[in-house]
Amino acid sequence: MAPYEALYGRKCISPLFWDEVGEWNPLGPEIVQEMRNQVQIKRDRMATVQSCQKSYLDTRRRDLLFEEGDWVYLKVSPMKGVKRFGKKGKLSPRYVGPFQTLEKVGPVAYRIVLPKYFGKIHDIFHVLSLKKSFGQQEPHFLDPKSIQLWPDLTYEVVPTQIMDRKEQQLRSKTIPLVMLSWENLLAQDFSWERETDMRKFYPYLFG
Template sequence: MAPYESFYGRACRTSLCWNEVGERQLTGPEIVDLTVEKVKVIRERLKTAQGRQKNYADKRRKDLEFQQGDRVFLKVSSWKGIMRFGKKGKLSPRYIGPYEILERIGKVAYWLALPPELSRIHNMFHVSMFRKYIPDPSHVLSYQPASVCTYVYICIYFAL
């Protein structure tokens, strides 16, 4: 007798035997056939569920492609305690840039022309890290590093 059966007083329903308690016991090739049928049903139901989830995901997916010379914003990944792009905290911008695409590598990777302040970062990125920059003549781009602002603030503080 199995430990489960001795403890609970009834047979354990495992993946090999889905019989209800009290039904006749299957032996030999009958249990193999029953198990194969149940596995087929499980696979069909999993395939149906996967297809449904793929349909949901595909509706929200958009294929992005950029050409050499296009300008894109770069997503700033804000990990706790890590400052990769010189930006940190909740109120920091989610995208920085725009930066020019130098070259396309494969289907989803691109080389970017990064400024010298970001020279410690590798300049090849996946397309999911980009947001398209739509040029606007009234849009004035100014990049001011945070270290300059901090330095000016400290100098004013000590001067007083």
């Protein structure tokens, strides 16, 4: 008698045997074939579940297709003082452009014509990083010449004005905070920052 059977009063169903528990003792090719059959059943069931999940998602998803010569905007991410503070603070994504599509590269990627001042930025982008241009543009579209874009499609923004002040009370100390507006960003991107850091790196805000 196996230890599991002695402890629980029934035989153990191991990953190598999913059949009903009984006294059948398969040997050699029989156990190998049974294992293969059961593994295939599990794979078929998993494939069915994944197919259902994909169909649910596809009902609300639309394919983004661009033709050669279409004008598109490129999604970029403003970062709060990455180089200055050594910490990342990603804000809401923005779009720069427009740029012209050159060709489709693979099922979900496009090559676009980038200006020379973009430097070493690769010119192939996933379709989710692009937005079609339709003439009248929204406020969060930026002039690419107004920012210094990095190869990972981020750029550094600087604060322009102190909008509010408050103090954060901790156990043993009080930390003064300031709410800042950021260059080329909307009110939804106002953020609270430590006043000591802002005085050190952006003294012009307190002049």
